[in-house]
Amino acid sequence: MKWLSSKYAYPLIMLSIMVSIVLQVIWLRQLFISQKALLKQNIEGVVSDAAKNTMYASLIKDKNGNDRFVNNYRLKEFFLSPQWVQIRQAFDDLKINGVHNTFHYGIDADSTVVELKFNFSNAIQKKKEPVYDIRYNKETPAELKMIDNNSLRLMQATVSTGIKRLGVSEKTAYALYDYGRDTLISMSVSKAAFKSAAYTSGIYSYNLKYLHKYQLIIPRLNGTVIYLMRYYLLSSVLMVMFTGFAFYFLLRLIRNQRLYTDAKIAFTSNMTHEFKTPVATVAVALESIIKYNLANDPEKLNNYLNISQNELQRLNMMIEKVLNLNELDGGHNVLNLSSYDIQKGINDVLSSLKLLIDQQKAIVNFKSDGQPYMVNGDAMHMTNVFYNLIDNALKYASPNAVINISCGHQGNNVIISIQDNGPGIANIYQKKVFDRFFRIPTGNIHNVKGSGLGLHYVKEIIEEHKGTISIESEPGKGIAFIITIPAI
Numbered sequence: 293m294k295w296l297s298s299k300y301a302y303p304l305i306m307l308s309i310m311v312s313i314v315l316q317v318i319w320l321r322q323l324f325i326s327q328k329a330l331l332k333q334n335i336e337g338v339v340s341d342a343a344k345n346t347m348y349a350s351l352i353k354d355k356n357g358n359d360r361f362v363n364n365y366r367l368k369e370f371f372l373s374p375q376w377v378q379i380r381q382a383f384d385d386l387k388i389n390g391v392h393n394t395f396h397y398g399i400d401a402d403s404t405v406v407e408l409k410f411n412f413s414n415a416i417q418k419k420k421e422p423v424y425d426i427r428y429n430k431e432t433p434a435e436l437k438m439i440d441n442n443s444l445r446l447m448q449a450t451v452s453t454g455i456k457r458l459g460v461s462e463k464t465a466y467a468l469y470d471y472g473r474d475t476l477i478s479m480s481v482s483k484a485a486f487k488s489a490a491y492t493s494g495i496y497s498y499n500l501k502y503l504h505k506y507q508l509i510i511p512r513l514n515g516t517v518i519y520l521m522r523y524y525l526l527s528s529v530l531m532v533m534f535t536g537f538a539f540y541f542l543l544r545l546i547r548n549q550r551l552y553t554d555a556k557i558a559f560t561s562n563m564t565h566e567f568k569t570p571v572a573t574v575a576v577a578l579e580s581i582i583k584y585n586l587a588n589d590p591e592k593l594n595n596y597l598n599i600s601q602n603e604l605q606r607l608n609m610m611i612e613k614v615l616n617l618n619e620l621d622g623g624h625n626v627l628n629l630s631s632y633d634i635q636k637g638i639n640d641v642l643s644s645l646k647l648l649i650d651q652q653k654a655i656v657n658f659k660s661d662g663q664p665y666m667v668n669g670d671a672m673h674m675t676n677v678f679y680n681l682i683d684n685a686l687k688y689a690s691p692n693a694v695i696n697i698s699c700g701h702q703g704n705n706v707i708i709s710i711q712d713n714g715p716g717i718a719n720i721y722q723k724k725v726f727d728r729f730f731r732i733p734t735g736n737i738h739n740v741k742g743s744g745l746g747l748h749y750v751k752e753i754i755e756e757h758k759g760t761i762s763i764e765s766e767p768g769k770g771i772a773f774i775i776t777i778p779a780i
Contacts (some may be wrong), residue, residue: 644739
Protein backbone atom coordinates (compact mmCIF):
# COMPACT_ATOMS: atom_id res chain seq x y z
CA MET A 293 0.00 0.00 0.00
CA LYS A 294 1.45 3.32 -1.06
CA TRP A 295 0.02 5.20 1.88
CA LEU A 296 1.85 2.88 4.28
CA SER A 297 5.27 4.22 3.32
CA SER A 298 8.30 4.59 5.54
CA LYS A 299 7.40 8.13 6.49
CA TYR A 300 4.26 6.74 8.17
CA ALA A 301 5.93 3.56 9.47
CA TYR A 302 8.35 5.35 11.80
CA PRO A 303 5.67 7.50 13.51
CA LEU A 304 3.38 4.48 13.85
CA ILE A 305 6.14 2.44 15.45
CA MET A 306 7.08 5.28 17.80
CA LEU A 307 3.40 5.68 18.69
CA SER A 308 3.10 1.94 19.37
CA ILE A 309 6.16 2.00 21.63
CA MET A 310 4.89 5.09 23.48
CA VAL A 311 1.46 3.50 23.98
CA SER A 312 3.17 0.34 25.26
CA ILE A 313 5.23 2.41 27.70
CA VAL A 314 2.18 4.38 28.88
CA LEU A 315 0.21 1.16 29.44
CA GLN A 316 3.12 -0.33 31.37
CA VAL A 317 3.36 2.82 33.52
CA ILE A 318 -0.38 2.72 34.25
CA TRP A 319 -0.21 -0.98 35.12
CA LEU A 320 2.83 -0.46 37.34
CA ARG A 321 1.16 2.47 39.08
CA GLN A 322 -1.94 0.40 39.87
CA LEU A 323 0.29 -2.46 40.98
CA PHE A 324 2.27 -0.05 43.18
CA ILE A 325 -0.92 1.17 44.85
CA SER A 326 -2.18 -2.36 45.48
CA GLN A 327 1.21 -3.58 46.69
CA LYS A 328 1.48 -0.63 49.05
CA ALA A 329 -2.00 -1.29 50.45
CA LEU A 330 -1.17 -4.98 50.89
CA LEU A 331 2.11 -4.13 52.62
CA LYS A 332 0.32 -1.76 55.01
CA GLN A 333 -2.21 -4.49 55.76
CA ASN A 334 0.57 -6.97 56.49
CA ILE A 335 2.40 -4.47 58.71
CA GLU A 336 -0.84 -3.83 60.60
CA GLY A 337 -1.10 -7.55 61.19
CA VAL A 338 2.48 -7.62 62.47
CA VAL A 339 1.77 -4.80 64.96
CA SER A 340 -1.46 -6.44 66.10
CA ASP A 341 0.24 -9.82 66.64
CA ALA A 342 3.14 -8.13 68.43
CA ALA A 343 0.72 -6.38 70.81
CA LYS A 344 -1.07 -9.68 71.47
CA ASN A 345 2.18 -11.57 72.16
CA THR A 346 3.63 -8.77 74.29
CA MET A 347 0.45 -8.58 76.39
CA TYR A 348 0.57 -12.34 76.93
CA ALA A 349 4.22 -12.04 77.96
CA SER A 350 3.28 -9.35 80.51
CA LEU A 351 0.81 -11.79 82.05
CA ILE A 352 3.02 -14.83 82.37
CA LYS A 353 6.12 -12.97 83.64
CA ASP A 354 6.48 -11.29 87.00
CA LYS A 355 8.16 -7.96 87.66
CA ASN A 356 11.58 -9.67 87.72
CA GLY A 357 11.04 -11.26 84.31
CA ASN A 358 10.52 -14.78 85.60
CA ASP A 359 7.73 -17.03 84.28
CA ARG A 360 4.74 -17.30 86.60
CA PHE A 361 3.37 -20.39 84.87
CA VAL A 362 4.91 -23.37 83.23
CA ASN A 363 3.11 -25.05 80.32
CA ASN A 364 -0.24 -23.45 81.15
CA TYR A 365 -1.79 -24.08 77.76
CA ARG A 366 -5.19 -22.70 78.80
CA LEU A 367 -3.80 -19.20 79.38
CA LYS A 368 -1.84 -19.33 76.15
CA GLU A 369 -4.78 -20.57 74.12
CA PHE A 370 -7.06 -17.86 75.52
CA PHE A 371 -4.78 -14.81 75.46
CA LEU A 372 -3.37 -15.61 72.00
CA SER A 373 -6.76 -16.35 70.47
CA PRO A 374 -8.35 -13.98 67.92
CA GLN A 375 -11.48 -13.83 70.10
CA TRP A 376 -9.52 -12.32 72.99
CA VAL A 377 -7.96 -9.82 70.61
CA GLN A 378 -11.45 -8.75 69.50
CA ILE A 379 -12.68 -8.49 73.12
CA ARG A 380 -9.63 -6.51 74.19
CA GLN A 381 -9.82 -4.16 71.20
CA ALA A 382 -13.53 -3.54 71.77
CA PHE A 383 -12.90 -2.84 75.45
CA ASP A 384 -10.09 -0.41 74.58
CA ASP A 385 -12.10 1.43 71.92
CA LEU A 386 -15.35 1.78 73.89
CA LYS A 387 -15.70 5.47 74.76
CA ILE A 388 -19.22 6.46 75.76
CA ASN A 389 -19.99 9.35 78.09
CA GLY A 390 -21.28 8.10 81.42
CA VAL A 391 -19.87 4.60 80.98
CA HIS A 392 -17.08 3.55 83.36
CA ASN A 393 -14.85 0.72 82.22
CA THR A 394 -13.30 -1.34 84.98
CA PHE A 395 -10.61 -3.91 84.37
CA HIS A 396 -9.10 -6.21 86.97
CA TYR A 397 -7.13 -9.43 86.96
CA GLY A 398 -5.89 -11.56 89.78
CA ILE A 399 -3.33 -14.35 89.86
CA ASP A 400 -2.87 -16.97 92.57
CA ALA A 401 -1.58 -20.51 92.72
CA ASP A 402 -4.87 -22.12 91.71
CA SER A 403 -6.35 -19.85 89.08
CA THR A 404 -6.21 -16.59 87.18
CA VAL A 405 -9.18 -14.22 87.13
CA VAL A 406 -9.79 -11.57 84.45
CA GLU A 407 -12.68 -9.15 84.95
CA LEU A 408 -14.06 -6.61 82.47
CA LYS A 409 -16.80 -4.44 84.03
CA PHE A 410 -18.97 -1.65 82.67
CA ASN A 411 -20.78 0.80 84.99
CA PHE A 412 -23.62 2.84 83.45
CA SER A 413 -24.48 6.10 85.22
CA ASN A 414 -28.23 6.88 85.25
CA ALA A 415 -27.68 10.51 86.27
CA ILE A 416 -27.60 13.20 83.61
CA GLN A 417 -23.96 14.24 83.14
CA LYS A 418 -22.27 16.96 81.22
CA LYS A 419 -20.37 15.74 78.22
CA LYS A 420 -16.93 14.57 79.20
CA GLU A 421 -14.54 11.72 78.51
CA PRO A 422 -15.28 8.34 80.09
CA VAL A 423 -13.55 7.42 83.31
CA TYR A 424 -11.48 4.24 83.49
CA ASP A 425 -10.96 2.42 86.74
CA ILE A 426 -7.77 0.41 86.33
CA ARG A 427 -6.54 -1.66 89.24
CA TYR A 428 -2.87 -2.51 89.26
CA ASN A 429 -2.76 -5.21 91.90
CA LYS A 430 -0.91 -2.86 94.28
CA GLU A 431 2.31 -2.45 92.23
CA THR A 432 4.36 0.61 93.12
CA PRO A 433 4.86 3.36 90.48
CA ALA A 434 8.50 2.30 90.08
CA GLU A 435 7.46 -1.30 89.49
CA LEU A 436 4.79 -0.23 87.00
CA LYS A 437 7.34 1.86 85.12
CA MET A 438 9.77 -1.04 84.97
CA ILE A 439 7.03 -3.39 83.73
CA ASP A 440 5.97 -0.87 81.10
CA ASN A 441 9.56 -0.33 79.89
CA ASN A 442 10.15 -4.06 79.59
CA SER A 443 6.92 -4.52 77.64
CA LEU A 444 7.74 -1.58 75.36
CA ARG A 445 11.20 -3.01 74.52
CA LEU A 446 9.66 -6.40 73.79
CA MET A 447 6.97 -4.75 71.66
CA GLN A 448 9.60 -2.83 69.67
CA ALA A 449 11.77 -5.90 69.14
CA THR A 450 8.83 -8.05 68.05
CA VAL A 451 7.54 -5.39 65.61
CA SER A 452 11.03 -4.81 64.17
CA THR A 453 11.56 -8.54 63.56
CA GLY A 454 8.11 -8.91 61.98
CA ILE A 455 8.41 -6.02 59.52
CA LYS A 456 11.92 -7.10 58.47
CA ARG A 457 10.43 -10.44 57.48
CA LEU A 458 8.07 -8.50 55.24
CA GLY A 459 11.07 -6.87 53.54
CA VAL A 460 10.73 -3.47 55.20
CA SER A 461 14.18 -2.02 55.84
CA GLU A 462 13.11 1.60 56.40
CA LYS A 463 13.71 3.33 59.70
CA THR A 464 10.74 3.15 62.05
CA ALA A 465 9.48 5.17 65.01
CA TYR A 466 6.66 4.89 67.52
CA ALA A 467 4.22 6.99 69.50
CA LEU A 468 2.84 6.31 73.00
CA TYR A 469 -0.66 7.27 74.10
CA ASP A 470 -2.31 7.52 77.51
CA TYR A 471 -4.57 4.50 77.90
CA GLY A 472 -7.56 6.23 79.49
CA ARG A 473 -7.92 9.27 77.24
CA ASP A 474 -5.88 8.24 74.16
CA THR A 475 -3.89 11.45 74.40
CA LEU A 476 -0.44 11.54 72.85
CA ILE A 477 2.32 11.30 75.46
CA SER A 478 5.54 10.98 73.45
CA MET A 479 6.94 10.26 69.97
CA SER A 480 10.36 9.20 68.72
CA VAL A 481 10.01 11.53 65.66
CA SER A 482 9.08 15.16 65.15
CA LYS A 483 5.47 16.24 64.68
CA ALA A 484 6.19 17.21 61.06
CA ALA A 485 7.59 13.74 60.34
CA PHE A 486 4.60 12.17 62.07
CA LYS A 487 2.12 14.14 59.95
CA SER A 488 3.91 13.29 56.70
CA ALA A 489 4.58 9.64 57.59
CA ALA A 490 3.85 7.10 54.88
CA TYR A 491 2.30 4.70 57.38
CA THR A 492 0.91 4.86 60.90
CA SER A 493 -0.56 1.77 62.51
CA GLY A 494 -3.57 1.49 64.71
CA ILE A 495 -3.21 2.19 68.44
CA TYR A 496 -2.75 -1.01 70.47
CA SER A 497 -2.47 -1.90 74.15
CA TYR A 498 0.66 -3.94 74.71
CA ASN A 499 0.55 -4.58 78.49
CA LEU A 500 -2.09 -6.21 80.62
CA LYS A 501 -1.67 -3.36 83.10
CA TYR A 502 -3.13 -1.05 80.44
CA LEU A 503 -0.66 1.75 81.10
CA HIS A 504 -0.02 3.00 77.55
CA LYS A 505 -0.93 2.32 73.97
CA TYR A 506 1.53 1.83 71.11
CA GLN A 507 1.48 3.12 67.52
CA LEU A 508 4.06 2.25 64.84
CA ILE A 509 5.30 5.07 62.55
CA ILE A 510 7.12 4.48 59.23
CA PRO A 511 8.16 7.80 57.62
CA ARG A 512 8.93 6.33 54.18
CA LEU A 513 7.56 3.24 52.49
CA ASN A 514 7.83 3.81 48.73
CA GLY A 515 11.37 2.44 48.49
CA THR A 516 10.31 -0.83 50.08
CA VAL A 517 7.30 -1.16 47.79
CA ILE A 518 9.47 -0.52 44.72
CA TYR A 519 11.98 -3.10 45.94
CA LEU A 520 9.20 -5.65 46.43
CA MET A 521 8.06 -4.87 42.87
CA ARG A 522 11.56 -5.26 41.39
CA TYR A 523 10.71 -8.33 39.32
CA TYR A 524 7.60 -6.68 37.89
CA LEU A 525 9.62 -3.56 37.05
CA LEU A 526 12.35 -5.64 35.44
CA SER A 527 9.85 -7.61 33.36
CA SER A 528 8.17 -4.39 32.17
CA VAL A 529 11.47 -2.81 31.20
CA LEU A 530 12.57 -5.97 29.38
CA MET A 531 9.24 -6.20 27.57
CA VAL A 532 9.49 -2.59 26.36
CA MET A 533 13.13 -3.11 25.36
CA PHE A 534 12.39 -6.32 23.47
CA THR A 535 9.45 -4.62 21.74
CA GLY A 536 11.72 -1.75 20.74
CA PHE A 537 14.43 -4.14 19.52
CA ALA A 538 11.88 -6.16 17.57
CA PHE A 539 10.61 -3.02 15.84
CA TYR A 540 14.20 -1.88 15.22
CA PHE A 541 15.24 -5.16 13.57
CA LEU A 542 12.00 -5.29 11.62
CA LEU A 543 12.54 -1.77 10.30
CA ARG A 544 16.14 -2.54 9.52
CA LEU A 545 15.12 -5.69 7.65
CA ILE A 546 12.46 -3.80 5.67
CA ARG A 547 14.91 -1.00 4.92
CA ASN A 548 17.60 -3.45 3.75
CA GLN A 549 15.07 -5.28 1.62
CA ARG A 550 13.98 -2.03 0.03
CA LEU A 551 17.58 -0.96 -0.55
CA TYR A 552 18.27 -4.38 -2.02
CA THR A 553 15.29 -4.05 -4.34
CA ASP A 554 16.33 -0.56 -5.41
CA ALA A 555 19.89 -1.73 -5.94
CA LYS A 556 18.68 -4.70 -7.96
CA ILE A 557 16.67 -2.40 -10.20
CA ALA A 558 19.70 -0.13 -10.59
CA PHE A 559 21.85 -3.21 -11.26
CA THR A 560 19.53 -4.35 -14.03
CA SER A 561 19.67 -0.91 -15.61
CA ASN A 562 23.47 -0.70 -15.29
CA MET A 563 24.04 -4.20 -16.62
CA THR A 564 21.80 -3.47 -19.58
CA HIS A 565 24.01 -0.53 -20.50
CA GLU A 566 27.14 -2.51 -19.67
CA PHE A 567 26.08 -5.34 -21.99
CA LYS A 568 24.89 -2.94 -24.66
CA THR A 569 28.16 -1.02 -24.89
CA PRO A 570 30.51 -3.88 -25.89
CA VAL A 571 27.87 -5.37 -28.18
CA ALA A 572 27.44 -2.01 -29.95
CA THR A 573 31.22 -1.55 -30.18
CA VAL A 574 31.73 -5.00 -31.71
CA ALA A 575 28.83 -4.39 -34.08
CA VAL A 576 30.36 -1.09 -35.25
CA ALA A 577 33.77 -2.70 -35.63
CA LEU A 578 32.38 -5.55 -37.76
CA GLU A 579 30.29 -3.12 -39.80
CA SER A 580 33.41 -1.03 -40.46
CA ILE A 581 35.42 -4.10 -41.50
CA ILE A 582 32.74 -5.05 -44.03
CA LYS A 583 31.89 -1.54 -45.20
CA TYR A 584 35.46 -0.40 -45.77
CA ASN A 585 36.74 -3.79 -46.92
CA LEU A 586 39.50 -3.76 -44.33
CA ALA A 587 40.71 -7.17 -45.46
CA ASN A 588 42.98 -5.18 -47.75
CA ASP A 589 44.27 -3.08 -44.81
CA PRO A 590 45.74 -5.57 -42.32
CA GLU A 591 46.82 -2.90 -39.82
CA LYS A 592 43.33 -1.37 -39.44
CA LEU A 593 41.76 -4.81 -39.57
CA ASN A 594 43.99 -5.97 -36.71
CA ASN A 595 43.12 -2.82 -34.74
CA TYR A 596 39.36 -3.36 -35.10
CA LEU A 597 39.72 -7.04 -34.25
CA ASN A 598 41.67 -6.18 -31.09
CA ILE A 599 38.96 -3.73 -30.09
CA SER A 600 36.30 -6.38 -30.65
CA GLN A 601 38.31 -8.96 -28.74
CA ASN A 602 38.72 -6.66 -25.73
CA GLU A 603 35.02 -5.76 -25.69
CA LEU A 604 33.99 -9.41 -25.93
CA GLN A 605 36.43 -10.26 -23.14
CA ARG A 606 34.90 -7.50 -21.00
CA LEU A 607 31.40 -8.78 -21.79
CA ASN A 608 32.46 -12.31 -20.85
CA MET A 609 33.88 -11.08 -17.52
CA MET A 610 30.58 -9.36 -16.63
CA ILE A 611 28.66 -12.53 -17.41
CA GLU A 612 31.13 -14.53 -15.31
CA LYS A 613 30.55 -12.18 -12.34
CA VAL A 614 26.82 -12.79 -12.41
CA LEU A 615 27.17 -16.55 -12.84
CA ASN A 616 29.80 -16.85 -10.10
CA LEU A 617 27.67 -14.90 -7.64
CA ASN A 618 24.64 -17.05 -8.39
CA GLU A 619 26.72 -20.14 -7.68
CA LEU A 620 28.03 -18.70 -4.41
CA ASP A 621 24.54 -17.66 -3.23
CA GLY A 622 23.06 -21.02 -4.09
CA GLY A 623 25.81 -22.85 -2.24
CA HIS A 624 26.60 -24.84 -5.40
CA ASN A 625 30.08 -23.40 -5.85
CA VAL A 626 32.80 -25.99 -5.32
CA LEU A 627 36.36 -24.68 -5.17
CA ASN A 628 38.97 -26.69 -7.03
CA LEU A 629 41.73 -26.17 -4.50
CA SER A 630 45.33 -26.73 -5.42
CA SER A 631 48.72 -25.08 -4.94
CA TYR A 632 48.35 -21.61 -6.40
CA ASP A 633 51.21 -19.16 -6.92
CA ILE A 634 49.99 -15.66 -6.10
CA GLN A 635 52.75 -13.90 -8.09
CA LYS A 636 52.18 -16.01 -11.17
CA GLY A 637 48.42 -15.36 -10.99
CA ILE A 638 48.94 -11.57 -10.77
CA ASN A 639 51.43 -11.67 -13.69
CA ASP A 640 48.88 -13.59 -15.80
CA VAL A 641 46.22 -10.96 -15.07
CA LEU A 642 48.61 -8.11 -15.93
CA SER A 643 49.43 -9.84 -19.21
CA SER A 644 45.76 -10.12 -20.16
CA LEU A 645 45.22 -6.44 -19.27
CA LYS A 646 48.37 -5.19 -21.04
CA LEU A 647 46.51 -3.75 -24.02
CA LEU A 648 44.06 -1.90 -21.71
CA ILE A 649 46.94 -0.66 -19.53
CA ASP A 650 48.76 0.63 -22.59
CA GLN A 651 45.64 2.27 -23.98
CA GLN A 652 45.04 4.16 -20.75
CA LYS A 653 48.78 4.93 -20.36
CA ALA A 654 48.64 3.58 -16.82
CA ILE A 655 51.70 2.73 -14.73
CA VAL A 656 51.65 -0.61 -12.92
CA ASN A 657 54.41 -1.37 -10.44
CA PHE A 658 54.53 -4.97 -9.31
CA LYS A 659 57.20 -5.69 -6.71
CA SER A 660 58.12 -9.31 -7.34
CA ASP A 661 61.08 -10.86 -5.58
CA GLY A 662 60.94 -14.00 -7.70
CA GLN A 663 60.10 -16.40 -4.90
CA PRO A 664 56.74 -18.18 -4.99
CA TYR A 665 53.95 -17.23 -2.61
CA MET A 666 51.88 -20.37 -2.48
CA VAL A 667 48.35 -20.70 -1.14
CA ASN A 668 45.75 -23.45 -1.27
CA GLY A 669 43.41 -21.79 -3.78
CA ASP A 670 41.16 -22.11 -6.81
CA ALA A 671 43.15 -20.82 -9.78
CA MET A 672 40.14 -19.55 -11.76
CA HIS A 673 38.49 -17.69 -8.87
CA MET A 674 41.74 -16.26 -7.51
CA THR A 675 42.63 -14.99 -10.97
CA ASN A 676 39.18 -13.39 -11.22
CA VAL A 677 39.77 -11.70 -7.83
CA PHE A 678 42.98 -10.03 -9.02
CA TYR A 679 41.41 -9.18 -12.38
CA ASN A 680 38.52 -7.41 -10.64
CA LEU A 681 40.74 -5.41 -8.29
CA ILE A 682 43.23 -4.32 -10.97
CA ASP A 683 40.42 -3.56 -13.45
CA ASN A 684 38.70 -1.41 -10.80
CA ALA A 685 41.97 0.45 -10.18
CA LEU A 686 42.31 1.16 -13.90
CA LYS A 687 38.71 2.40 -14.11
CA TYR A 688 38.69 4.71 -11.13
CA ALA A 689 42.29 5.99 -11.21
CA SER A 690 42.30 6.91 -14.93
CA PRO A 691 43.62 9.02 -16.46
CA ASN A 692 47.24 8.81 -15.31
CA ALA A 693 46.60 5.76 -13.14
CA VAL A 694 49.45 4.54 -10.97
CA ILE A 695 48.91 1.07 -9.49
CA ASN A 696 51.30 -0.47 -6.97
CA ILE A 697 51.07 -4.21 -6.31
CA SER A 698 53.10 -6.09 -3.73
CA CYS A 699 53.26 -9.52 -2.07
CA GLY A 700 54.83 -10.56 1.20
CA HIS A 701 54.76 -12.99 4.10
CA GLN A 702 53.44 -12.16 7.55
CA GLY A 703 53.60 -15.11 9.88
CA ASN A 704 51.76 -18.00 8.24
CA ASN A 705 49.88 -15.72 5.84
CA VAL A 706 50.47 -14.22 2.44
CA ILE A 707 49.71 -10.48 2.27
CA ILE A 708 48.76 -8.96 -1.09
CA SER A 709 48.40 -5.18 -1.50
CA ILE A 710 46.85 -3.51 -4.56
CA GLN A 711 47.03 0.28 -4.31
CA ASP A 712 45.99 3.02 -6.73
CA ASN A 713 46.00 6.81 -6.89
CA GLY A 714 42.26 7.16 -7.53
CA PRO A 715 39.70 9.31 -5.72
CA GLY A 716 39.64 7.05 -2.64
CA ILE A 717 36.66 6.07 -0.51
CA ALA A 718 35.21 7.91 2.49
CA ASN A 719 35.11 6.06 5.82
CA ILE A 720 31.31 5.77 5.83
CA TYR A 721 31.41 3.71 2.61
CA GLN A 722 34.45 1.51 3.26
CA LYS A 723 32.44 -1.36 4.76
CA LYS A 724 29.53 -1.01 2.32
CA VAL A 725 31.62 -1.32 -0.87
CA PHE A 726 31.61 -5.10 -0.39
CA ASP A 727 27.80 -5.24 -0.31
CA ARG A 728 26.06 -6.59 -3.35
CA PHE A 729 24.97 -3.96 -5.88
CA PHE A 730 26.42 -1.15 -3.77
CA ARG A 731 28.03 1.73 -5.60
CA ILE A 732 29.37 4.88 -3.97
CA PRO A 733 26.76 7.64 -4.43
CA THR A 734 27.79 10.25 -7.01
CA GLY A 735 24.39 11.72 -7.78
CA ASN A 736 22.19 10.45 -10.58
CA ILE A 737 25.12 9.80 -12.95
CA HIS A 738 28.03 7.40 -12.45
CA ASN A 739 31.03 8.45 -14.55
CA VAL A 740 32.50 4.96 -14.20
CA LYS A 741 30.23 2.19 -15.35
CA GLY A 742 29.89 -0.87 -13.17
CA SER A 743 27.51 -3.47 -11.78
CA GLY A 744 28.24 -3.27 -8.06
CA LEU A 745 29.07 -6.98 -8.08
CA GLY A 746 32.85 -7.05 -8.42
CA LEU A 747 33.93 -6.29 -4.84
CA HIS A 748 31.13 -8.40 -3.40
CA TYR A 749 32.40 -11.33 -5.48
CA VAL A 750 35.99 -10.63 -4.39
CA LYS A 751 35.06 -10.67 -0.69
CA GLU A 752 33.03 -13.89 -1.07
CA ILE A 753 35.92 -15.69 -2.81
CA ILE A 754 38.55 -14.50 -0.33
CA GLU A 755 36.41 -15.65 2.60
CA GLU A 756 35.85 -19.01 0.85
CA HIS A 757 39.65 -19.32 0.92
CA LYS A 758 39.67 -18.63 4.71
CA GLY A 759 41.16 -15.21 4.11
CA THR A 760 40.24 -11.58 4.74
CA ILE A 761 40.18 -8.39 2.73
CA SER A 762 40.33 -4.86 4.10
CA ILE A 763 40.55 -1.29 2.84
CA GLU A 764 42.93 1.55 3.60
CA SER A 765 41.79 4.77 2.00
CA GLU A 766 41.22 8.49 2.37
CA PRO A 767 39.21 10.67 -0.02
CA GLY A 768 41.53 12.07 -2.69
CA LYS A 769 44.46 9.82 -1.70
CA GLY A 770 43.67 6.61 -3.49
CA ILE A 771 42.78 3.23 -2.08
CA ALA A 772 44.65 0.09 -1.05
CA PHE A 773 43.04 -3.35 -0.88
CA ILE A 774 44.86 -5.62 1.59
CA ILE A 775 44.28 -9.36 1.14
CA THR A 776 45.41 -11.90 3.75
CA ILE A 777 45.35 -15.62 2.84
CA PRO A 778 46.84 -18.58 4.75
CA ALA A 779 50.08 -19.73 3.11
CA ILE A 780 51.09 -23.35 2.51
